[in-house]
Amino acid sequence: MTQYNDTQPVTSNEQTPIVTVNNTPDNEPATLWLIDDDAALRLVLADTFEDAGLTVISFTQAQAAWTRLNDILQASETAALLPDVILTDIRMPMMDGLSFSDWVHQHFPKLPIVIMTAHSDLTSAISSYQTGAFEYLPKPFDLDDAVATIYKAINYQPNLVVSNHSIESNTNISTDIVSVATVKPNVKERPISKPNAAKSARKTPKSAESNAQEKPKPQTNNNPSGIIGQSQAMQTVFRAIGRLAHSPITVLITGESGTGKELVASALHQHSPRKNKTFIALNMAAIPHDLIESELFGHEKGAFTGATTTRQGRFEQADGGTLFLDEIGDMPFSTQTRLLRVLANGEFFRVGGQQPVKVDVRIIAATHQNLEELVKQGKFREDLFYRLNVIRMPLPPLRTRPEDIPALANHFMRRAAKQMNSAEKELHPTVLQVMQSFEWRGNVRQLENVCLWLTVMATGYTVMIDDLPPELRENSAATLENQQSISSEYMTENNHLQSQQAAGTQSWQQALAVWAKHSLQAGATDILQTATPEFERVLLTAALHHSGGKKTAAANLLGWGRNTLTRKLQQLDLSSYQE
Numbered sequence: 001m002t003q004y005n006d007t008q009p010v011t012s013n014e015q016t017p018i019v020t021v022n023n024t025p026d027n028e029p030a031t032l033w034l035i036d037d038d039a040a041l042r043l044v045l046a047d048t049f050e051d052a053g054l055t056v057i058s059f060t061q062a063q064a065a066w067t068r069l070n071d072i073l074q075a076s077e078t079a080a081l082l083p084d085v086i087l088t089d090i091r092m093p094m095m096d097g098l099s100f101s102d103w104v105h106q107h108f109p110k111l112p113i114v115i116m117t118a119h120s121d122l123t124s125a126i127s128s129y130q131t132g133a134f135e136y137l138p139k140p141f142d143l144d145d146a147v148a149t150i151y152k153a154i155n156y157q158p159n160l161v162v163s164n165h166s167i168e169s170n171t172n173i174s175t176d177i178v179s180v181a182t183v184k185p186n187v188k189e190r191p192i193s194k195p196n197a198a199k200s201a202r203k204t205p206k207s208a209e210s211n212a213q214e215k216p217k218p219q220t221n222n223n224p225s226g227i228i229g230q231s232q233a234m235q236t237v238f239r240a241i242g243r244l245a246h247s248p249i250t251v252l253i254t255g256e257s258g259t260g261k262e263l264v265a266s267a268l269h270q271h272s273p274r275k276n277k278t279f280i281a282l283n284m285a286a287i288p289h290d291l292i293e294s295e296l297f298g299h300e301k302g303a304f305t306g307a308t309t310t311r312q313g314r315f316e317q318a319d320g321g322t323l324f325l326d327e328i329g330d331m332p333f334s335t336q337t338r339l340l341r342v343l344a345n346g347e348f349f350r351v352g353g354q355q356p357v358k359v360d361v362r363i364i365a366a367t368h369q370n371l372e373e374l375v376k377q378g379k380f381r382e383d384l385f386y387r388l389n390v391i392r393m394p395l396p397p398l399r400t401r402p403e404d405i406p407a408l409a410n411h412f413m414r415r416a417a418k419q420m421n422s423a424e425k426e427l428h429p430t431v432l433q434v435m436q437s438f439e440w441r442g443n444v445r446q447l448e449n450v451c452l453w454l455t456v457m458a459t460g461y462t463v464m465i466d467d468l469p470p471e472l473r474e475n476s477a478a479t480l481e482n483q484q485s486i487s488s489e490y491m492t493e494n495n496h497l498q499s500q501q502a503a504g505t506q507s508w509q510q511a512l513a514v515w516a517k518h519s520l521q522a523g524a525t526d527i528l529q530t531a532t533p534e535f536e537r538v539l540l541t542a543a544l545h546h547s548g549g550k551k552t553a554a555a556n557l558l559g560w561g562r563n564t565l566t567r568k569l570q571q572l573d574l575s576s577y578q579e
């Protein structure tokens with residue numbers, strides 16, 4: 001690993017063997033430039049990517065990488081010194097990762113950049129993609145995912161074609177978000193051998209991650225779209241919005257009622273080049289069937305009884321902007337035919353009109369229904385379905401992402417207080433627990449309504465379980481009962497273990513199993529991340545004791561190389577063993 005603190009290269013003593021890139025004419029390892037001012041994270045990532053067969057050059061700040069790239073720019077014969085991919089943090093002193101990515105994209109448009117950020121919100125995703133970044137990784141991320149992303153970036157070719165998501169059959173329709181980027185087929189790919197691929201799921205280290213999260217939020221990050229969510233599922237949604245906002249492509253948003261389909265559609269519009277034009281949202285289920293055509297396409301004077309003047313439809317009103325067609329599954333069959341024509345050539349006739357009208361409208365459709373099923377039942381045109389289903393964006397139900405509930409609930413309590421012009425009430429932690437275990441059949445909308453209800457109805461400043469509406473109170477009984485049974489099981493198990501311990505019969509695996517079980521019951525989600533360093537710390541300390549502090553001998557005992565042991569001592573903060 002090579003490290004640059006400013007513009008001065010520093011070569012480390014690392015002797016980790018570099019694995020060459022396979023199947024490349026020059027058989028050279030791909031080079032990754034890693035930019036992060038967090039030393040711990042840099043070490044872990046460098047270690048990981050070197051293990052994955054890459055040559056890693058580390059920079060403590062973007063400015064240093066910028067200087068080197070600028071040198072390369074000035075002297076074109078040194079272009080061979082360019083990396084294959086850059087991985088950079090956003091928040092750094094002097095030059096931030098977004099400005100750096102923007103500059104790199106302007107001067108080296110073929111060089112893929114992956115951006116890491118501790119701010120896993122929509123604004124960060126959008127900003128990253130707007131600078132031309134290949135991908136963005138919200139922290140903490142899984143190290144294996146990071147390696148996979150870097151591999152993809154290395155094989156990435158910038159002359160992207162948009163892959164239309166065409167479905168093979170009605171029964172085989174992916175519900176995943178479809179990537180809009182595909183690699184050009186005629187370009188050389190760089191598969192990389194991955195000797196340590198079998199490593200277990202790993203995440204960015206906690207210390208590095210929490211340091212990153214302590215950094216102040218960027219000033220630009222005021223979440224103008226109002227979409228809240230930290231869960232992995234919402235990160236996928238943010239990533240998709242970031243990628244799709246700038247494209248005119250049709251998007252089909254699916255998800256249960258109240259999951260935020262309209263909010264996402266509006267975010268796609270707000271972050272698109274159409275943002276200064278109109279965004280019109282229409283709910284197909286809310287308009288009487290016989291009025292839908294004139295609502296959408298307008299009508300000529302005298303087209304039907306009551307049509308006393310010529311009237312523009314929503315398509316004309318949204319020209320240059322975005323038309324959001326909610327509950328598209330409820331659109332009458334005859335209107336579907338007309339919509340298909342607009343999607344095909346941007347033209348339509350007003351009701352009773354003879355002259356075609358041409359418009360430039362981006363369509364975003366949404367449904368809570370199973371459109372494939374409607375196609376099978378003959379209620380929805382198959383060709384229209386294919387047209388709309390170019391990119392599908394599924395929104396997860398709230399009950400599958402309880403980790404998003406505290407932030408959403410607090411946001412809605414703040415909003416409700418403003419709406420009601422009253423003092424903001426605080427939700428007691430047990431109330432949040434009950435909310436997190438509730439089903440939320442009406443999804444985020446239901447949570448929003450409950451918060452409004454609590455703002456009006458709860459008596460004190462702090463909302464307690466007794467203040468909850470009946471459906472949640474019933475749920476709270478079940479939640480508390482469940483907690484009690486867990487804790488009594490814990491007591492029994494603990495007593496059993498205590499007697500085992502007294503008899504000296506408890507194995508370390510048993511102790512670990514109990515610890516894991518209770519951590520999970522307490523709601524922990526990253527137990528491998530917590531346990532792995534502890535596991536390594538115990539073995540490392542034992543080996544060093546056994547070897548009388550001799551590091552090479554201790555490394556042998558552990559089956560590690562001496563450099564790995566040195567690095568681990570640093571990572572695990574075992575400084576007393578440092579020479």
Ligand SMILES: Nc1ncnc2c1ncn2[C@@H]1O[C@H](COP(=O)(O)OP(=O)(O)OP(=O)(O)O)[C@@H](O)[C@H]1O
Nearest residue numbers: 226227228229256257258259260261262263444445
């Ligand atoms: N992730 C989120 N962050 C903040 N607010 C949200 C989020 N998701 C949904 N909401 C809020 O929940 C309410 C319902 O959202 P929205 O109307 O977009 O849902 P929908 O899926 O379109 O519902 P329907 O299918 O019933 O039309 C809105 O007030 C919206 O602002």
